[in-house]
Amino acid sequence: MTRPRVEAQRTIRLVSHEGESFDTDLLAATTSGYIKEYLQENGDMPEEEQQTAVISLPFVRSPILSKILTWAQHHKAEPEAVLQQEMSAWDAEFLNMDGTTLLELAMMAYLLDIKGLLEMTAAAVAKGIMMEH
Incomplete structure (x- = not known):
């Protein structure tokens, strides 16, 4: 299933565990199934280019x-x-x-439902394990 094309000018502000804000465009933000679903369920999809939706992600480090x-x-x-x-x-x-960062990235890709990133991180973790043995 492909993501619908949306205007990239609309801004989504993601707030990390530490309270740091990251602004990104709607198209990049909706690579995450979690964020896409959140926006749809909460009616927070920015209607106009000037609007910014804010999503707190307290489980993701900056x-x-x-x-x-x-x-x-x-x-x-x-x-x-x-x-x-x-x-x-x-x-x-x-x-x-490093392996610790890669595992954390894989876990967050899973939690945020970012399939492409999850598959790539899983492949990289598996490759790292195979190289150790």
């Missing part, structure tokens, strides 16, 4: 939310089918991080 948004900005225009293909060089470099 460094991880920053990484998620970097990934979402890079992949926001790609259909889910493209994300399920082989990992790109950009993704391999993006996922080049």
